[in-house]
Amino acid sequence: MAPGTARPVAIPLAGWAQRQLDALALTTRSRPIAELSAAALLGERAALNGFTVPGAVSAGGGCRLYPTRDGALALALPRADDRALLPALFGDPAAEHDDEAQLAARIARARAHDLVPVGRLLGLPIARLNERAASPAASLATIGLPAENVSDQPLVIDLSALWAGPLAARLLGLAGANVVKVESLSRPDAMREGDAALYARLNDGKASVALNLRKPDGRNALIALIRRARVVIEAARPRALAQLGVDADALVREVPGLAWITITGHGTRGDAGNWIGLGDDCGVAGGLSGALLRATGTLGFVGDAMADPLTGIVAANQAATMLARGHAGRMVVSMSGVVRSALAAERRRDPLALTQALRDWAAARGQPFGAAPC
Amino acid sequence: MKPGTKLKSAVCNTEVMVIRSGDGQIECGGAPMAEAKAEGAGEPAADHASGTLMGKRYVDAAGTVELLCIKPGKGSLSLGGVALTVKDAKSLPASD
Numbered sequence: 001m002a003p004g005t006a007r008p009v010a011i012p013l014a015g016w017a018q019r020q021l022d023a024l025a026l027t028t029r030s031r032p033i034a035e036l037s038a039a040a041l042l043g044e045r046a047a048l049n050g051f052t053v054p055g056a057v058s059a060g061g062g063c064r065l066y067p068t069r070d071g072a073l074a075l076a077l078p079r080a081d082d083r084a085l086l087p088a089l090f091g092d093p094a095a096e097h098d099d100e101a102q103l104a105a106r107i108a109r110a111r112a113h114d115l116v117p118v119g120r121l122l123g124l125p126i127a128r129l130n131e132r133a134a135s136p137a138a139s140l141a142t143i144g145l146p147a148e149n150v151s152d153q154p155l156v157i158d159l160s161a162l163w164a165g166p167l168a169a170r171l172l173g174l175a176g177a178n179v180v181k182v183e184s185l186s187r188p189d190a191m192r193e194g195d196a197a198l199y200a201r202l203n204d205g206k207a208s209v210a211l212n213l214r215k216p217d218g219r220n221a222l223i224a225l226i227r228r229a230r231v232v233i234e235a236a237r238p239r240a241l242a243q244l245g246v247d248a249d250a251l252v253r254e255v256p257g258l259a260w261i262t263i264t265g266h267g268t269r270g271d272a273g274n275w276i277g278l279g280d281d282c283g284v285a286g287g288l289s290g291a292l293l294r295a296t297g298t299l300g301f302v303g304d305a306m307a308d309p310l311t312g313i314v315a316a317n318q319a320a321t322m323l324a325r326g327h328a329g330r331m332v333v334s335m336s337g338v339v340r341s342a343l344a345a346e347r348r349r350d351p352l353a354l355t356q357a358l359r360d361w362a363a364a365r366g367q368p369f370g371a372a373p374c
Numbered sequence: 375m376k377p378g379t380k381l382k383s384a385v386c387n388t389e390v391m392v393i394r395s396g397d398g399q400i401e402c403g404g405a406p407m408a409e410a411k412a413e414g415a416g417e418p419a420a421d422h423a424s425g426t427l428m429g430k431r432y433v434d435a436a437g438t439v440e441l442l443c444i445k446p447g448k449g450s451l452s453l454g455g456v457a458l459t460v461k462d463a464k465s466l467p468a469s470d
Contacts, residue, residue: 054461084440087377088393118378121444123429239428274429 009053011303012288012309012357014039016342018214020313027320028175036174041167041313044372046304053364059304063125063280065289066107072299073112074284076125077134085122089115120275125265127277127285127334129293134275134285135267135334137341138318142249144328147230147257154230154323158206159222161189163279163305164335165263166202167234167312172231172319179206181255182222184213219245227255231319235263238273252330259322260330261315267334277335279305288341295358302361304370307335314338375400380444384412385419388447396438401448402426405460418449426451431459 007085017038022209051059058064063076077083078259086095090106098106102264107115112128119126156179158169166181166189173179181203183189188210209225212218223246226232234241241248252260255312262268265277277285279299284290288302315333322328346354375395382389383402390400390407401408404420407467425431433439434453441451441458451458 062459085393088391088442089378091378093377093394122393122442237429345397 004193008371009364009367010357010360011039011306011369012354012361013044013303013306013339013342013346014042016346017042017310017313020317024171024175024313024317024320027324029316030175031170032174032183037371038313040371042306042309044201044309045163045195045198046368048370048371049195049200050368051304051370052222052366053188053361053369054301054304055365056201056299056301058280058301060280063278063301065129065284065299065301066104067299068107068110068112068115070111070113072129072289072293073107073116074125074127074129074281074289075107075119076278076281078125082124085124088122089119089124098134120271123274123276125276125278125281127281129284129290130287131285131336132241133337133340134272135264135269135332135337137265137314137337138331138333140329141258141262141268141332142252142330144252144258144260144330145254145256146328147270147326149257150326150369151230151323152176155180155225155228156231156233156319157182157225157229159232159234159236159265161235163198163202163308164311164315165233165261166191168261168263168298168308168315168319169206169233170202170204171312171316173205173322175316180227181206181208183208183210186212186214189286213244222246223251226251226258226367228248229255230259230323231368232258232259232260233263233315233319234261236277237264238268248330250330257328259319261319261326262330262332263311263315266336268332277307279308279335282307282311282335283339285336287343288339291343291354292358292362295355296362298362300362300365302358307339310342311335311338379409381407381441382411383407383418383449385416386447386449387404387445388428388443388449388451389443389445389446390432390451393431393440393442394438395440398439398454400439400441401452401455402447404452404455405449416449422450422452422457423448424450427460431461433461434458456457 050113266272283306385403404422
């Protein structure tokens with residue numbers, strides 16, 4: 001290596017993600033997919049924003065790891081009025097006005113086993129370091145009708161927002177699908193304003209439609225689009241879809257060859273179906289920070305919202321496999337489950353290499369990461 | 375009432391968590407809510423039976439009370455007989 005050339009920081013699990021991407025390239029026989037680098041996808045936002053390898057504050061700054069009396073937890077307060085939920089989380093009206101140090105001290109006096117279940121009831125993105133799995137990476141919730149024909153340019157309806165779902169749809173688009181991004185007029189994709197550069201990267205090449213989903217006309221237009229589609233990608237919690245009047249399972253049973261991908265934080269089973277999950281806390285729930293702690297003794301995040309890009313790749317793979325086989329159904333993909341299964345696969349494959357990758361990651365704290373897209 | 379307290383409906387399956395509370399009786403289906411489940415099964419009063427939705431936050435006009443529905447039911451929520459309304463959902467920002 002030439003003097004003065006910094007070695008790029010490797011993101012743990014990038015090798016696993018590359019093997020998923022390679023499988024997607026095989027399934028879709030797509031050259032653009034074959035030319036993609038998983039490391040570039042995992043570090044895409046970090047590269048665009050100049051993020052550095054994080055410690056106990058996530059790369060994007062929105063999520064934090066806090067020690068408690070019984071192990072650490074990750075908590076994000078992404079919405080302005082999330083602070084109004086802190087009194088209920090701690091059972092103390094004064095908690096709403098805590099500054100960051102007071103909040104950390106309050107959490108340090110509590111138990112993660114007490115706070116995390118209440119936080120999840122309150123709809124906060126929160127996770128413990130060493131959780132039991134709430135759901136598998138992917139599970140078939142409903143079986144649909146076999147496809148009647150094979151389509152070279154299948155229609156993909158992307159109802160999702162933020163990162164994981166839009167990435168999945170983008171990958172299918174690169175592989176030749178015709179992707180229509182559908183947004184609700186009242187709740188457009190927050191990534192548009194939150195990170196315009198990443199939004200452009202994730203949604204480039206998609207047709208874009210905005211519908212008033214509060215009105216029957218808008219909902220009917222959405223259902224009509226879905227009836228023509230081969231793939232739907234959505235990331236709404238079960239009750240949000242139901243409240244819109246969209247019955248995913250009924251559509252899957254009626255529309256031949258429809259592959260419906262539901263992206264969730266923690267699956268749809270029982271209470272976990274209502275839990276909020278974002279990329280960093282789902283990475284923690286999937287075991288990434290616990291693995292880092294065991295490998296290095298330090299508390300920190302691994303990657304940038306790691307569960308998001310990993311899940312995007314896995315969801316695209318699931319959809320492409322169903323399309324290739326003519327299978328139809330509703331596939332539930334869990335962000336924390338994806339991280340957990342990726343970690344488990346890497347541990348089985350080469351536990352020493354995984355430990356070394358985590359040590360290298362922790363040693364690079366403070367350095368920029370995310371390869372420039374090739 | 376302490377924030378974080380869970381209250382159960384006496385007449386349906388509704389359960390709420392108190393986010394904020396002031397004075398006044400919190401009711402569901404027209405009947406007072408309590409931490410313990412009431413004995414026997416009643417029915418929501420006809421004018422308090424529009425139902426509760428999972429995950430929605432309910433407030434009064436003055437903003438003194440805020441309840442989070444953690445289990446839905448047939449009754450609707452009220453404070454001293456005055457119906458509570460659903461607080462508009464805030465979308466998640468893009469920051470993780």
